[in-house]
Amino acid sequence: MSSHDNNDDLVDKQVQVQTSVGKKRTETQRSSSDLPSNPRKKLAQSSDIRQYFVPKDDDKESTNGTRNDIGRCELFKAYQETSEQKVSTSGDQDDFQRSVSELIVLSGLPFSFVESEGFRRFCQTVLPMYDDVSQLTVARDIATMYLQEKAFLKVLFSVEIKRVSLTTDIWEAPTTSCSYMVVTAFWIDANWELQKRIISFKPVTDKKGETIARHLIECLDEWGIEKVFTVTVNNAEGNDKALTLFQDAMRLKGANALVKDGDFLRMRCCGDIVNLLVKESMEHVSDSIVAIRNAVKYVQSSSSRLKSFEFRIEMGKVSKCSLSLDCVTEWNSTYLMLVAALKLRVAFEKMLGEDKLYGKYFLEIEEETGKKRVGPPISSTWDEVKRLVGFLRIFFNYTVGSSKSKSAASSNGYSEIATIDSNLIKLSNSVDEEVQKQATSMRGKFEKYWDGLININPLVIVASVFDPRKKMKFASLCFDMLHGKDSLEANHLTSSIRSVMRHLYEEYTMMLNKQSQSDAAATQSNHGGSEQSSDSDGYIRSDYLYKEMIKEMRKEEASKQLDDYLIEKVEPWGLGSDYDVLSWWKRNSSKYPILSELARDVLAIQMSSFAPESAFCTSGRILDPYRSSLTPYITEALICTQQWLQTSLQSEEQLPSLKQMFEELDFQESLDPRKQPEPLVTEV
Structure with missing residues (x-):
């Protein structure tokens, strides 16, 4: 009271x-x-x-x-006693408010979530002394988390990271007509695990090359990053000039800021090229896709229509499959919808001839367009979609394969590109003239970005060589498949890739030797001066010759690492499992100390500039209306902190599987002395 x-x-x-x-x-x-x-x-x-x-x-x-x-x-x-209970409840309330802020960050919920009536009732049930968490409190907590995580990352960047590969992309905010430029850093840490961090998400006034280059330089200066290997960008017009300006600015940072003076700096976004080809091919048959989409809508609009459709499936003696509508902006869902509809083509054709309501459905006027509904799908419609599915299957398998890789995706990059090219070659020789025409046109556009060493970055092929299952033999087989066995083009590509690898290896040998010499000089200075190889009167000491011999032996040993790696047998190909290239290099880094440092940077290269969850998106990266309404600072804090926290949660030690727990239980039981077999007793 x-x-x-x-x-x-x-x-x-x-x-x-x-x-x-x-x-x-x-x-x-x-x-x-x-x-x-x-x-x-x-x-x-x-x-x-x-x-x-x-x-x-x-x-x-x-x-x-x-x-x-x-x-x-x-x-x-x-x-x-009541006061102690109030203090405890107050502490729980503070923890609860911080948990709410972390929930907002990790799940991407809007700020208005904390002021909803359902959330209030939930909080009052869980925490009776709960006071309303305001949007201001959440914003303050998120800003605090952002600054704490950013300070930790800056220390990590200054201590552990030697060189990074970057990706950059533009996000659109339709609600505010604003654009945001996202910059993501990739590297392989000391434990040989691929790391990813979003280091910038700032608004840009335009998409010109000068603006993009300025934001990249400012981002690196803010984080203290001095060395860059590659920058993966899409095919926007401003990116060519942006990387030229960025390359000039990085040269001013020192000789080791770029590798080979930035000759391999630009990496084209393969995912963006695939999406462009998919979008263009779907636009040619857009009416046929819409007709089949409307047919699927009709079937799923009521249970009676679905039963009528299932009856036609049984009458047509076709196997049932899941039929679902697609998301217009995600072309993978459109592909799966078309594949399922093609399997049930007979049932749809029976509906057209037998169900009068099905025919009347396509005579109705749509409210959105004010025109008659597109459809129904006829024989020519199904033929067009069947050709399209043959092309989409190639790009669908590539995108799924590149998105599901949890290890270094760059090691599979060239094999996926070669697979796309070989399938387009096969379709260009099809007996169907329409398929042949489309495949020839598509392959011409594809080779515009990935043909030879003029348009393709050689590091794409070098990354596949650093896969111990493939090495140089696999790249040579791809060259023979695409250009003909023992052809001039294939032989030229093979010799060129070997030359690129040797030049890269020599540069890394020089950089690491300089680093080891500087470390040794610093160690000697810390111990009171450096050793003299000769006396003041010019007399040469014997240990000087010994040191020169050691240097020559190290050079000879270093030059053999690349040759030994390429000559050795390839690792057995494990089918049905995601081969971990980085684990192999972790085990063999002591065997190839210099080559492993080159492999560490090459395998961190990214083939796409956007996240795997956006790989099938044809509408570009769009910021939702909730985040578009926030200030740029809070938007960046949300995007960056969410990715940082999710990465830290994924890096935590995973729980053992059920099989592992049973194996551990069997092992513990085997150690129980009560369950050990009794020793045999022999009578004397």
């Missing part, structure tokens, strides 16, 4: 005494003296425990003061 409650009780008591005498008066008959002045005002500077030590009226009249003192002590004890 607080002092405020005592005042209220006092007011009620006085009013009751005054109104109990005589007749009850009306509101107009009451005078100002009947009611106490300012009845709701609290006692100034009064503590909650004051009520336990101020004597009450009944205490003054009582003759047993000791009993009253004991009673007040018991009340004070109860007050202390």
